[in-house]
Amino acid sequence: MKKLLNTVYITTEGAALRKDGENLVADVDGEERARVPFHMLASIVVFGGIYVSPALMAATSAAGITLVLLDRQGRFQSRIEGPVTGNVLLRRAQYKASDAPIEIVRSIVIGKVMNQRSVLMRSLRDYGDEYAPNDSLSIVKVTERLARIIRRVKLSDDTTDMLRGSEGEAAGLYFSVFDHLIRSPDPELCWTGRSRRPPLDPVNALLSFLYTLLTHDCRSACESVGLDPAVGFLHRERPGRPSLALDLMEEMRPVMADRLALSLLNRRQLRAGDFEIRDGGAVMMSDEARKTVLTAWQERKKEERLHPFLEERAPLGLVAYLQAQMLARHLRGDLDAYPPWLWK
Template sequence: MKKLLNTVYITTEGAALRKDGENLVADVDGVERARVPFHMLGSLVVFGAVYVSPALIGACARSGITLVLLERNGRFLARVEGPVTGNVLLRRAQYKSSDEPEDIVRSIIIGKIANQRAVLMRSLRDYRDEFAPPVLERVVHVTDRLARLVRRVEKSEDTLDQLRGSEGEAANLYFSVFDHLIRSPDAEICWQGRSRRPPLDPLNALLSFLYTLLTHDCRSACESVGLDPAVGFLHRDRPGRPSLALDLMEELRPVLVDRLALSLVNRRQLRAGDFEVRDGGAVVLKEDARKTVLTAWQERKKEERQHAFLGEKAPLGLVPYLQAQMLARHLRGDLDAYPPWFWK
């Protein structure tokens, strides 16, 4: 099984990263602040204006360490990696399956809807006594609708567009009650609908930031088993978009991101003052808040859950790699179907 290597996040603007022997060294104002051996490093994620030496870039490429460059607010800029590897026969099977992707898409959507429902059920267990009767009735109604949607998708022979329609219907239901799951005392932290590019409120800024981190992990997972991250099944192919990575993260988003975002605001680890509004209305996390989120993200990835298909416990951080492995086995013909991951 793949070792859960460290991802190092550099959030201090003005920092300088360099190679010293077989180590990554981070300097701030000329003073060494961190040193990480290359063999302990899986990827390096840099936010904002940070200097990265050419020698370090070359060392990362040779060692298979991915370097990801993000804007200060977490928006993706670029990805630097070494020579592309992969099994050509596996990729040919992937390209062929992408022409008739309904079975794989059906599994992905079943996993996503089931995990959305699991997030709502967990909130019902945690906050049932705090819900006003109409709110409780509404949330229960949505969980019932999602259960019926899972059964409908599972038994259907829908076309790809119909499956995408079911996924959209489930997302509308799920997010229609998302505001009721928030327990922050700050009125600014509320849910009024999904906004992207840019996020226009604190919760959307938090979700977008975490989705960026999950996309990075899912892309790395696809590449680790030899799949082409640009050719997906649920998401249409577009130049520069990692469609397969976006497919892989769909069933993981409710648990790894949505649930973590709710925990951070409900436990008051993040408050309204941890966000700032930029010109044009974009809302972003402040630097200290980003560090809080990154620490929580790394801790979340260490938590173990039972993998229903494999029958083994695994850290959440390895789930994208396990799912990419299951997908590759299906494409090679070793598995009859792609088994989605369910949160239990």
């Protein structure tokens, strides 16, 4: 059980939650493991197969504490709450901010580009001695150009569209050297450019699968705090598109998805034979490869990092939920700005 931002996250499979007086109690294997007074809680987020007593549901609803149920993969299932007093106001603030989103977009772009740069710099530290001189020089030049983009985004009076252009420019630079980061001996596992719907090579198939998993987590995070996942800031709204979930995903994508993909390829946990070419040229992972990726995904989400804004250690799997909460607090006026998540 992890308590952050007045929210308790229950991730231990088979745990049982109950009410004891004015306290939330978490039991594991019949033994009490944690106890939190209701007055210290704003919400409870439950992952997977965890028992929640009816008495606790009634007590949290009466106390204005939101109970969010997610499945084992972190996909949103339901939210249990009493009479709603804040979600309507939060969503109205979200819709209003979407008409003039420049400062939120600026934060998201800064977070994404800084994390892309960190991925490249980490790769130089990990594999710098193995790179050909020209490859190493190319990566260094891209990190320098990304640093200039970060400074420009921080200091300029750009419009929202110009910030979107900076994000696209940074993505182009980042992926221009992505192939240098892949250390697999299989020539088929190379990067030639982004392709989707369908992915046309194994690396794109792997990235698309990981991006889908991350989008699910970010959508669940938005819904868990009462935000509308369809109304974003960086991504324009389209029917059926979870624009806000895609916004939250951007700053996490280089670390949560790209680095995991590189780890799986460079450690040779995935090889060329784990991918299949379907009719029309689409490339898909085999069933066994998907199991390998899902296992690695769940393990990666357990890793803890210091959250630079909260100054607390938190599992990577909770970052989306923390960021959604801070965005909600910013929209309500409790935070002056939305603080992006930065990987260090």
